[in-house]
Amino acid sequence: MSGTQALPSHRWRPSGRKARAILWQGLALAVLAGGGAWLAINTMSNLEERRIGSGFGFLERPASIPIAETLIAYAPGDANLHAVAVGLLNTLLVTVLGIVLATVLGTVVGVARLSRNWPLARVTGLYIELARNVPITVHLLLWYALLQGLPAARSAISLGGTAFLSNRGLVLPAVGMPGGWLPLLAAVGVAAGLAFALHRLAARRQRWSGRRPLVWPWAAGLLLGLPACALAVQGAWPTVTLPQLKGFNFAGGTTISPELTALTLGLVVYFAAFIAEIVRGGILAVSPGQWEAGVALGLDRRRILRLVVIPQALRLIIPATTNQYLNLTKSSSLAIIIGYPDLVTVINSIITDTGQAIECIGLIMAAFLAVSVSISLLMNWFNSRMKLVER
Incomplete structure (x- = not known):
């Protein structure tokens, strides 16, 4: 039709600034891809030169490493995969113990930090400052040195006649179950x-x-x-077996090694100080009017704290405490410096035996990633349950 004008085109044309941004992003991706390809090719070449195989077939080969502490049956000659499972269970044991004990100690210290009792508030404040400003490695070495300075088994410190503390560890009564614990x-x-x-x-x-x-x-x-x-x-x-001194060591009972004790104490004392400050900050973030409302209702200070303030402070405490749980989980890998056979220690021995460092480090990364994500999901679920519901 004559006299009509062509409709304007709506095709997208990037401006000069957008085009440059796309170009630089493409170049960055190309450089990253090229660097990754070079690393992969170089790694495979070096492995071939040293005649080191690749893959995870080494997990099926017999392990020649001894493991002092196990939660499941293990003996040298079992598969490397079984040894990795033993190390992972030891890491989970330390993680669970550390999280539970650090939460309890941190909550108590955080509340005591706000106490009207002047000596109690100052002592807990001093503990927090000392624990937070000393590296976690020093904590572990300090506790391990203190435990090694305990008397020998023949001069062990008696704890009620049923438990004993010595440089070989803490010996406790053992509880056994004929037929296994699974049905119970x-x-x-x-x-x-x-x-x-x-x-x-x-x-x-x-x-x-x-x-x-x-x-x-x-x-x-x-x-x-x-x-x-x-x-x-x-x-x-269930049957209970009491420990008895025979010769230079105890027979019967169950022994918590100095390595496990030092690792647990070091992690608990260090991270409880951070959790205490989180608890204190969460309590202080609650409006002072909530305390006044509790007093008006005739509640004492303890009930106001337990029934009114803490439930409101949880929405601030839980996210920050989750970060400390994750840090505690990752810091458990420092067990190697005091000889506790956690996942990192066991896999490090497997690396020395097989030479397949890349696959072994990948296993460590995957294990800690799975544990950390599980803790995050659990704490996020708990945080969603603790949220205040508005009406």
């Missing part, structure tokens, strides 16, 4: 799940009717009754 643990797990379900049903009933049914007798019955039934069906009951 399964019964405890089922009872805990049912008790939790009862708690949820009671909370729902309270929202509907305004009255909360009495749950704790049923929960206590489940937690005591189901394990007792499992023991009766199994036909066996």
Whole structure:
């Protein structure tokens, strides 16, 4: 049709600034890809020159390394994969113990830091400053040196006549279970799940009717009754073996080594100081009006702290505490400096035996990544449950 004008084109044309940005980003990606390819080719070439195989087939070969502490049965000659599992379980043991104990100690110290008792507040403040400003490595070496300075087993410090402390570690009574612990643990797990379900049903009933049914007798019955039934069906009951000094060492009982004790104490004392400051900051972040409201309701200071302030402070405490949990998990790899057979120590021995460092380091990275992500997911779920619900 004559006299009509062509419609303007709407095709995207990058401006000069955008074009330059795209060009530089493309060049950066090309450089990274080229660097990665060069590293891969160079690594494969060096491995071939040294006649070092690649892949994870070495995990099926027998391991020649001894491991002093194991949570599952292990002996030299088992597969390398089994040795890695033993090291991973040792790391998880230290991580769980460290997180639980550091949380308890940090919470107590953080609350005590705000106490009106002047000596208590100053002593806890001094502990926090000393613990936070000394490297974690020094903490571990200090505790290990203190434990090595304890008397020998024949002169061990008696703790009530049933436990003993010496330079060989802490010896405690051993609890055994003929036939294994699996049926009892399964019964405890089922009872805990049912008790939790009862708690949820009671909370729902309270929202509907305004009255909360009495749950704790049923929960206590489940937690005591189901394990007792499992023991009766199994036909066996737990046995306790007390440690006895025979010669130069103790026989019977269970021994917590100085390495495990030093590692746990070092991690707990160090990270509890950071958790204490997080708890203190979370409590101080709650509005002073909440304290005044609690006083107006006739509550004492402890109940105000437990029922009013702490629940509101959790939304600030949990995210920062999660970071400390992750730092504690990663710092457990320093066990190698005091000889505790954690994952890093075991895999380092496998590297020395097989020479396959790249695959072994990849296993370490994957294991710590999985543990850290699991802790983050769990704490994020807990944080979502603790959020204040606005009406």
